[in-house]
Amino acid sequence: MISKPMVNRPERLSLKPPLASVAALTFMVATLFGINGCAEGWQDQWGGGGGGNWGAAKWDWGGGGGSSKRELGQVYHAPSKRGADEWTILARECFGSGHRREAEKIAQTLRTSPGIKPDRVYVVHTKRSSRVYYGSYWRPPNKRTGRFDLTQEIRNDLALLKDFTTSGERFFYQAHVLPTPTPDVGNKAWDMSRNRGYYSLRIALFYNEPGFLKRKQAAADYCGELREDGYEAFYRHTDIVTEVFVGSFGRDALVKGRRLGVVANLPGKEVLDLMKKERRFRVELRNLQVYSTPTGGRRTVQLARLFKVDDDPTDFGDDFD
16 A cells, blocks of 8 residues: 655644544535535544554655656756755746747747846746746745745745836736646546546645655556556646546536535435445545644544536645645
8 A cells, every 4th residue: 555754744634543433424425515516624523643654655755756857848857855846937828829939939038138047947838838937946845834935036036027027017927936847647548638527526635745745656656556446546737736536427426405404516326325435535635644624623624525527627826835
């Protein structure tokens, strides 16, 4: 089974110990889904704690790995030995039939602008869009918060871009920090784009944090393990996190019902049967730990949720930047 370095953070709960309690809550999940299929969470009484894992070590997801510079147009290099994570600034994204040409033109203009170091401007093209990036920054780990610090260098360069004005327009006003783009990994047959259902159940999120720098590989490995267990699992890489889903459900996966006297969309029998069979699928894990937030002296746990397969990915910028 999978294990990874655990960060003992107060807002997290160990997965293993409380699962005996979860087994007694099989049908609670059905009544706790909110309108439009979103879980509102529930008040648990498991207490704090952390540090549980999923068994013997199988994968190495810590620092020290990385992609070669040839991949992604010499953008990314291996994580540093001091455990920092590499981030960049997304200055502008271009769409439409001429997005490649437009992005290259913007990048060239930016390279000749005052205060800009031209060798720090680069462009990454995909079929859907082209992105103009600026800089490469190490974000060192913060032991107190369990996250990566935003250095003064990043703040200064971000402010410089946001204040850039051309023809009276603040052209890069929406610039923001993102992890430096890295090549996607995983069996392409497991990519969410191959899911032929209407809904799928999101059961896990993976993201980089101090001591854990390979979220894409971790998610792909987890999908592989789930498939070995007989479950149809998919991953979806986004800018900051990688999501893991199970199942290809039809339109009837959500049914009209009442929750606490209010009409709501509730999970259908097929989804509930899956949750009853596999206890891991009742909550949404974050880096393979149950995620909870304090609420009125107790803790609210995030439940697994159904999402439309073709919906745009959730924007996690505010949660993990």
